[in-house]
Amino acid sequence: xxxxxxxxxxxxxxxxxxxxxxxxxxxxxxxxxxxxxxxxxxxxxxxxxxxxxxxxxxxxxxxxxxxxxxxxxxxxxxxxxxxxxxxxxxxxxxxxxxxxxxxxxxxxxxxxxxxxxx
Amino acid sequence: xxxxxxxxxxxxxxxxxxxxxxxxxxxxxxxxxxxxxxxxxxxxxxxxxxxxxxxxxxxxxxxxxxxxxxxxxxxxxxxxxxxxxxxxxxxxxxxxxxxxxxxxxxx
Numbered sequence: 001x002x003x004x005x006x007x008x009x010x011x012x013x014x015x016x017x018x019x020x021x022x023x024x025x026x027x028x029x030x031x032x033x034x035x036x037x038x039x040x041x042x043x044x045x046x047x048x049x050x051x052x053x054x055x056x057x058x059x060x061x062x063x064x065x066x067x068x069x070x071x072x073x074x075x076x077x078x079x080x081x082x083x084x085x086x087x088x089x090x091x092x093x094x095x096x097x098x099x100x101x102x103x104x105x106x107x108x109x110x111x112x113x114x115x116x117x118x
Numbered sequence: 119x120x121x122x123x124x125x126x127x128x129x130x131x132x133x134x135x136x137x138x139x140x141x142x143x144x145x146x147x148x149x150x151x152x153x154x155x156x157x158x159x160x161x162x163x164x165x166x167x168x169x170x171x172x173x174x175x176x177x178x179x180x181x182x183x184x185x186x187x188x189x190x191x192x193x194x195x196x197x198x199x200x201x202x203x204x205x206x207x208x209x210x211x212x213x214x215x216x217x218x219x220x221x222x223x224x225x
Binding site for chain 2: 035043044045046047059061062095097101102103104105106108109110111
């Protein structure tokens, strides 16, 4: 079965960067790509961006443009999301989500808590 | 971006009762609407996609309907494991957006 394993919780100071990884296993079907979605405490999910597996292109939500980079290591089936210039507003659980169709979040990682605090 | 408004914010019901959750979009999303269930400490789980199609392994008591700006998720008879938060999400317009959620709690 499909499994997305994310890296562990992180604590960062304001202004720092964080990189979260997401390793996929257990699937052989064609996937459209991976999105990253975050969820602040008590809030609904918020889409951050995605990598298109067909052409390697990335697309980021305007809110995160210039501050986020999403990459993929095809040899290890691992995706990465780096977020820079962190503020306390970036404290959230960050999820990777595998998509079998455009922006349909079929499979999710377990989530990575990122805490930004001085 | 498309704003999704879910109502009610909280639904207090007993096991065995019918739950009806609403999602209204600020502009038409056609039938490209999905519903997710989320329990504490877990990621969202896809229930319904394209407005009315159940995802793999989802019980038949979950059904979706609607198109355009108004969509509904119905749980025909609540089981104890159904008490959770439910989110709608549209993928017609970029960026994809989620609603604020409806919490289904035990009465």
